[in-house]
Amino acid sequence: MDEFAFIDSIKQRSYKQSSLLKGIGDDAAVFRQTSEDIVTAVDTFVEGVHFSRDTMQPFHIGYRALAANISDLAAMGATPAFFLTSIVKPESWHVQEVEEVFIGMKELANSYGMDLIGGDTVSGKELTISITVIGYVPGGRARYRSVAQKDDIVFVTGTLGDSRAGLHLLTENNLYEHTEFFIQRHRTPTPRVEFAKSLINISRIALNDISDGIANEAAEIAEASNVGMLLYDESIPTSSFFTQFSMKQQHEWKYFGGEDFELMGTVSRQDWPSVKQAAEKTNTNLSEIGIVTEKNKNSNVFIMKDNIKQGLNKCGYTHFR
């Protein structure tokens, strides 16, 4: 199969987005959006760095890569519309396996009515997937991390640490229970699009998606908003079977595990009931986990654990170290 046949094989037969004027098949795609703001982000995933074939099927690799990108749109309050995908294909990967990656992406894309409108497929030494997503948000309603204010309630959706636990279960042979739940959370996470969209009537709300661990996301919101944050350790939500892991693992995974693709945010006490309503309406677990404080001197984020207040460093994974 050459590149043209491959592109033809992944090309959609029809498009779902009414704003799309031209999909794949010209020098570029064209769309029209006159009523809403446009949101866009890009993320890149490299085999051996971001994923391994030992723990993920090609289907999961595609699914999760797109989920990570959609999660960025959710963190802006946006509705996913389009995606463009670049794939670098090494000889060790069969074209059929790369197709499986796309099938994984499409499975998730279809559930949001997203269209694949562009891409590039080239040869190289290691499988690399780069995805650009485009979404729409009602004018002026994009959710920035820079709007947190002192006395805001800090909240988070879902449970944390599950994805990291799933990775652990895929690489360790110890006997654990409910492994499927954690593995599914790792391989096919669900971005919180519907919940974020349901916050539409709230004028000010800070949102971040949890890609690098809540410690990192909390620090990002605090820094961008020039505030501090105090999180209550016992309020950080974890799943029922999370306690089977060691205390050290639980602590590390819920704060630094990342890739849960839940949403973390801050909102005024006055608007907190609306956030709770949005969670109920969209069947989303929601937890109040802390409070926004004045900017602190040494650490932007503190946790209260066993009645001791301690600084929480961001330990999200960073490249170029």
Add this chain to the structure above:
Amino acid sequence: MDEFAFIDSIKQRSYKQSSLLKGIGDDAAVFRQTSEDIVTAVDTFVEGVHFSRDTMQPFHIGYRALAANISDLAAMGATPAFFLTSIVKPESWHVQEVEEVFIGMKELANSYGMDLIGGDTVSGKELTISITVIGYVPGGRARYRSVAQKDDIVFVTGTLGDSRAGLHLLTENNLYEHTEFFIQRHRTPTPRVEFAKSLINISRIALNDISDGIANEAAEIAEASNVGMLLYDESIPTSSFFTQFSMKQQHEWKYFGGEDFELMGTVSRQDWPSVKQAAEKTNTNLSEIGIVTEKNKNSNVFIMKDNIKQGLNKCGYTHFR
């Protein structure tokens, strides 16, 4: 330098596009465009496949990668507005060299008032650059390759084969003249944005940019428009000093060389004077090189050379072979 410091180093201090609401620094960028259509494309470049450090400085690699993407926007008649860049950085590349790649991109971006609004920098085995560009085109004026009609004039801007000749000069030690011209055409090509924008008043015009060689682009227009094409070999424009290369090289490079990032198109005889005016206004070389015919049986594109009509196969470089 860690990833955050690197992102900070490439982040623009201010943005030029008035339609931008949020640049780098949140989960995604946000912009608003209520009057024009939005055009987007992605292209990926891998070291050793698309470029080599033997023939390009990091600056040129960035410059040319973005030029290739802007050329896609030009082929749609669009004005460049934004770009997002993903870079996979191997250990063999210093962070400073990756910064040079960005400086090359920014040099070209600045000349179009483009803003860098997103990106991702990750570790990997080989330098890989993936760029997504976003541009604007007046409503309904995006230029599709599918609108060519029988009896249209086929035209091309600039001269062809120069970039391939430049690559040859960078890898061969033979004595040639005017090497700087060809090398510059290879390393820092100029997309034909202004020319394409000046065609605004023409209602129907097919456009492709020449990334894979004119043989391939002609075939793409012919296939998409369900027509045939006859090109006159002696009309294919080449630069003054192109004749110093062998006849075989000249033929191969002008038809299959690619990466000249000139524009090829077809337009009705009636609108041809407007195209010529646009070329004059933007100081662009323009050549009439053929005519659109009815769809042919065996080959979509023919050339007339030495009074003999022969089929022209597309021999653009394709991956996955």
